[in-house]
Amino acid sequence: MAKTTSIFARVEPEIKEQAEMVLNKLGIPMSNAVNIFLRQVILQNGLPFDVKVTKNRPLEYGDLKMEEFDTEIEKGFNDLRAGRVVSADKVAERITKEYGHEL
Numbered sequence: 091m092a093k094t095t096s097i098f099a100r101v102e103p104e105i106k107e108q109a110e111m112v113l114n115k116l117g118i119p120m121s122n123a124v125n126i127f128l129r130q131v132i133l134q135n136g137l138p139f140d141v142k143v144t145k146n147r148p149l150e151y152g153d154l155k156m157e158e159f160d161t162e163i164e165k166g167f168n169d170l171r172a173g174r175v176v177s178a179d180k181v182a183e184r185i186t187k188e189y190g191h192e193l
Contacts, residue, residue, distance in 0.1 A: 097124065109123075148185075148189065149162060
């Protein structure tokens with residue numbers, strides 16, 4: 091067996107609990123998950139996922155509460171009534187430019 095060392099990390103209890111629930115479903119002990127993460131750090135020569143703050147992220151339906159969704163729909167109707175409209179082509183151009191996603 092390979093020689094091992096210990097790592098001690100402080101994490102929020104809720105985060106640890108939720109992670110343990112997921113890992114238990116996968117049948118992976120927490121120590122193995124940490125080992126997998128560290129091996130990926132080595133293989134990727136950095137974090138094995140993107141870490142960034144997104145700016146001007148578009149709203150997503152799944153992120154909104156029902157009241158927030160209704161408010162956004164109402165804003166859209168108000169813009170339509172006031173003549174503040176943009177063609178779909180212009181919207182597609184803007185999305186491509188600002189978010190790098192082509193429609």
